[in-house]
Amino acid sequence: MRASLVVGFIGTGIMGLPMARRIAGAGYRVTAWNRTPDKAAPLVDAGVEVVSHASEATRDADVVICMLSSGPACDDILLGDDGIIARMREGSVLIVMSSVPVDTAQRHAQAAAARDIGYLDAPVSGGEKGAQDGTLAIMAGGEASVFEGVRALLQTMGRPTRIGPAGTGQLAKLVNQMMVASTIATVAEAMLLAECGGADPAQVRAALLGGFADSTILRQHAARMIARDFAPGGPAKYQIKDTTTALNLAHSLGLQLPVLGLVDGLFADMVEHGDGELDHSALILELRRRNGLSVS
Known part of the structure; x- marks a missing residue:
C-alpha cells in the first residue's frame, strides 16, 4: 500500500x-x-x-x-x-x-x-x-x-x-447505541418530570452538570429538549434501526434486555407518529404525547 x-x-x-x-x-x-x-x-x-x-x-x-x-x-x-x-x-x-x-x-x-x-x-x-x-x-x-x-x-x-x-466493531456500536438510546429516554423523562413538577428544566440541567448524573447527553440533548431544537444530528429513524438490531441480536443469543425493549418501543412509536426525521432527542415529544401534553 x-x-x-x-x-x-x-x-x-x-x-x-x-x-x-x-x-x-x-x-x-x-x-x-x-x-x-x-x-x-x-x-x-x-x-x-x-x-x-x-x-x-x-x-x-x-x-x-x-x-x-x-x-x-x-x-x-x-x-x-x-x-x-x-x-x-x-x-x-x-x-x-x-x-x-x-x-x-x-x-x-x-x-x-x-x-x-x-x-x-x-x-x-x-x-x-x-x-x-x-x-x-x-x-x-x-x-x-x-x-x-x-x-x-x-x-x-x-x-x-x-x-x-470482523463484526465486533458493529457489536460495540450496538452496545453504544443501547446506552445512548436508554440515556436519551431517561434524560427526556427527567426533563419532563422537572417541568411538570414546577421546576425550570434549564436550571435542573445546570444543577446536575458535573455531578454523578452528568453525561454528554445531559449536556447536549437536554439542552436540545429544553430549546425544542430538533434539527437532526442523529435522526430518530436511524436510532430505531440500531435499537431494533440490538434487540434482535439479543433475542438470537437468548438474552432478555427489558430496558432495551421499552426504549425500542418508544422510538418505534415516535417514528410511527411522523417524527423519524427529527433528532433522536425529540423522543421527549413522544413522552409528551403519551402524557396528553402539547408537542408544539
Whole structure:
C-alpha cells in the first residue's frame, strides 16, 4: 500500500461529509460519491474530487470508506458482480463505517477476503459535531494488521479502537447505541418530570452538570429538549434501526434486555407518529404525547 493513501469515500450525508472533509484536510487525496450529488458538492472546496458513479470513487483507491445509511444500502453498493468490492483492486482496504448488523459486517468481510481485500467494520459515535471536530469514537472489527495499516487515516476522524475480529466493531456500536438510546429516554423523562413538577428544566440541567448524573447527553440533548431544537444530528429513524438490531441480536443469543425493549418501543412509536426525521432527542415529544401534553 502506498505511503500516501488515496481514499474513495462513499456516502456524504450528515456524518459522511465532515468525515470526508477532515480526511482531505489531513492531506489525503479523496474521491467522493453520494447518491444525491448535491450533498457531496460542498466537498469540492475542500479539494475533494466528486464523481457521478460509485465505481469511479474506487478506481485508484488504496482505501474505500463506506458511510451509507443502513445494511441494505451497503449491500446494494458493495456486493454483486457490479458492486464496489468486485471493482476494488487486490491489496486495497474496505472500511465500512456505517452502522450495520453484525452478520452483515461478517458477510462483507468474507466477500472482501475472497478478493484479497482487507476489511474493517468501523462504525462511529459522536454525532455530527464529533464528525466536524474529528473526535469520533471509532469501533473497529477486523484483522490487527489491516487496522494498523489505516490507523493514521482513522485518526483524522477521531479515536480508533480495534475491538476484535470482523463484526465486533458493529457489536460495540450496538452496545453504544443501547446506552445512548436508554440515556436519551431517561434524560427526556427527567426533563419532563422537572417541568411538570414546577421546576425550570434549564436550571435542573445546570444543577446536575458535573455531578454523578452528568453525561454528554445531559449536556447536549437536554439542552436540545429544553430549546425544542430538533434539527437532526442523529435522526430518530436511524436510532430505531440500531435499537431494533440490538434487540434482535439479543433475542438470537437468548438474552432478555427489558430496558432495551421499552426504549425500542418508544422510538418505534415516535417514528410511527411522523417524527423519524427529527433528532433522536425529540423522543421527549413522544413522552409528551403519551402524557396528553402539547408537542408544539
